[in-house]
Amino acid sequence: MTTIRYATRSGTARKVPLASRSGVFLVLLLFAIYTLIPPWWLLVSATKNKGYLFTTNGLWFSHFDLWANVRDVFHEEDGVFSRWIVNSVLYSVGGAAVGTLISAMAGYALAKYSFRGRDLIFDIVLGAVLIPASMFALPLYLMFSSLDLVNTYWAVFLPSIVSPFGVYLARIYAAAAVPYELIEAGRIDGAGEARIFWRIAMPVMSPAMVTIFLFQFVGIWNNYLLPVLMLSDNKLQPITVGLANWRAEFNNGVPYNVTITGAFLSVIPLVIAFLVLQRFWRSGLTAGSVK
Known part of the structure; x- marks a missing residue:
């Protein structure tokens, strides 16, 4: 043989x-x-x-x-597709950026500081990773409804900045890539804890942060259940909900080719993000796998 x-x-x-x-x-x-x-x-x-x-x-x-077809997409319903793109960019880029920063800070703290309840907090984060995001939709709706935030940008943006998987990945990466000797050197030089994180730890953790950002961006961009539950104003909807509404309105005059072309255009930002961030994404995923 x-x-x-x-x-x-x-x-x-x-x-x-x-x-x-x-x-x-x-x-x-x-x-x-x-x-x-x-x-x-x-x-x-x-x-x-x-x-x-x-x-x-x-x-x-x-x-x-x-x-x-592209021209028809941007002219359908007085150009509402452009508004959906802007909404998706606001939700995805803003939510992913803030969520990445929060995840990096939380992961770094869990990895490099010893305090009471640290292991319990990390176990809760792991449990949250295992729970499907759809199970949080109804509790979030009830909570935001009591705060009068339903049908606002905040109803989609605020839940998007929380990423248990991002905290987990940041914690694993910080534990493997940020040595205690580097932190101690910063303390000896007189740097405070905040400055050590911003000036020393964050540059080292940048591959993991790019990976977290990419996962968050894709997850928020493709999210359907949360915005369809939280938002009733068509002008606040992201592109996922808008295209689904167009598909449902096929019999009411929205051509099928317009919906398909809109779906094709909605994929382009995701492809661009993967191509631009691919190098950092791959290095972040393999961090700590080989010592």
Whole structure:
């Protein structure tokens, strides 16, 4: 049987049968196809007008009308799509930025300070990571309703700045990447705890913070349940809820190709964020995995 050798960390070579490698490659290829077909269909469908959307091959281009579709998206319902994009950017960028900072501060404190109840707090954070976000929606609605914050930007923004997973990741990264010797050196130089965090710990934790920001940004951008529950004003809705409303209004005059093109446009910011932050994201995910 044909085998392939690869080097291990110890320097020894291990034999891997070619059939095993081919099987792994086949499985990965199937997963890649399964993952890429939906965005490919979305891209192809966004280039067709409503006359050719269902009458041509759904996985290949025909009668390229992407720019006309984009124009129709931004003109539908007096240009409300632009307002939805602005709302999504405000919720996602603002919530992810504040949430990343809070997560970094909390994770650093849990990793580098000893105080009563530290382990209990971290256990609660881990428990919150395991609870689906949808279970918090109704309690949050009741709480914000009592505070008269329902149907305001704050009803979506405030819950978005809390990230248990971000606190967990920041704590793990700070414990592995920020040495106590560096903190002690800052204290010897006369720096306070706040200055040590801002000037020493934060630059070291930047890969983890970028990773937290990316996860928060994607999670808030794709969030549907919270804004649809909190907001009734169409002008406050993010792009996810707006597109769902357009899909429901298909029989009331909103063309299907407009909804599809809007969905395609809503994916572009996520792709840009991944491409721009990919290097930091990968280094943050692998932090502490090898010592």
